[in-house]
Amino acid sequence: MSNTVAIAPIKRKKKASEIINPIVRYAILIIVALVMLYPILWLFGATFKTNNEIFTSISFIPKRIDFTPYIKGWQTSTEYTFATYFINTFQIVIPKIVFCLISSLLTAYGFARFNFKGKSILFSLLMATMFLPTVVTRIPLYLLYRDLGVLDTYVPLIANTVFAQEPFFVFMLIQFMRSIPRDLDEAATIDGCGHFGILWRILLPTLKPAMISCLIFQFVWSFNDFLGPLIYITSLEKYPVALALKMSIDASSGVVPWNQVLAMSIIALLPALILFFSAQKYFVEGVTSSGIKG
């Protein structure tokens, strides 16, 4: 009896807080969400506004819908349109994705499923490169690519992925592979399956979600990459979207046609946004499985 008396008030108290708590939580969540997303919403609205309206209204809803900024922005003030810059970007992004998936998968398989001499040292080196500040290797790499005569081509931007030199992806695949039971491999071996057969027929189908995570992160990161092209790409006709956008605010530094620049910014954000909303769960899995750079 005494027990019920003692517990009862606590229970009642908990109920009161259970009602207030969610309201406070939702209030915080909504305010944070507004602060987070308003800039992007406003950016979207601004692309339909006249230059004058951009600087006078803080509402994201434009007074009238006008596609002129998109049309003029797309044409750019250079001899190329954004179509060229998008094609250039995809000429970098697509090979990077393909090479990255293949090379990271093979490397991860080697580390996750084989025993060989020096494996633990090599694995530590792989992990160390994850934390290695890339700023140290930037200059010698530039000189290396200069000596190879491939400056102002996409080779320096893609080469890393051919050799699985983006340890985040290798690490993520190793983590996923380790979670696949070895019994399957053994059963396949008994059935006469070679090691490549195991990778191809047993592991790869199970790894599909992880591979999709790799694909979309590689897509977004290489699409957004700015420093790489800034260092290596010098001719305008080879510019990817990132450099073209940057140029659009420099070239006309006197009077920036902000509505056009912002319209092209929205276009530049679209591929990542579309991909994200169609493959949300893979993003979340990818981030939480190995942790990524912010």
Next chain:
Amino acid sequence: MLKNEKAGYLYILPWLIGFIVLTAYPFINSFYISFTNYDMINESKFIGLENYVNLFKDADFIKSMGATFKYTFLTVPLQLAFALFVAFILNDKLKGINFFRTAYYVPSLLGGNVAIAILWRFMFQPDGFINRFMGIFGIHPVAWLSTPGGAMTVVVLLKVWQFGSAMLIFLAALKEVPGDYYEAADIDGASKPRQFWSITIPLITPTIFFNLTMQLVNAFQEFNGPYLVTGKGPLNSTYLASMFIYDHAFKYFHMGYASAASWVLFVIIVAVTLILFGTQKKWVYYSDGGGK
């Protein structure tokens, strides 16, 4: 475990070649270049410590290191605290949690895009969106981009705004905290903040440690945000070390000098990371397994 040694090497061979040619060799080479006066035109000459001595006499470099420290020690704690706070609120089973999780991740996803930097630069113009928004509440316009403090605030805010991926990692860690710990604390009458400090924080210290290390290494090398939004900033207030290195390497082609600067930055990053690892025993609690 497959014991076929040759096959094992074969699979990691592409990575190994890449590691030697694209990581190890440049790493060592950069150390060597830092002791030369190589400038892409004249013959490279070994000059000993001269680059390093000059760096510490170079007011621009000293200032850029100061700005880098300021930037790092503002963004990293703010971003992580915010990420943890929001993850904690999101962790309970609330309706619509997926929407919020998505909404908070979007800035992290897009943050690296030049478009966002342009938007940021635009919003903080003297007659831009932010100043007019503050005007509604009667706050006077702030000279964001033309004062040192303002410019630093703008680039710090840009980074903190991208707290989404750190938040997702925290959220995954919070899910691992057993629910009965909280129930027991509820029965003992421990308040929510108390539970947060005494149960949640200690149990997720490995994740905090991981996030902290990753974010520090990245923040010390930050380039895009300041370069695109504020440039050097008034009085070089947002001229970070990586921008200094970029300018000297790829604008003036002082490869030796820039390499030396990158090594100073590298040593600082390693030192900070090692200090962090040293403090690990004092505050990071790994469960029985000894952590990840």
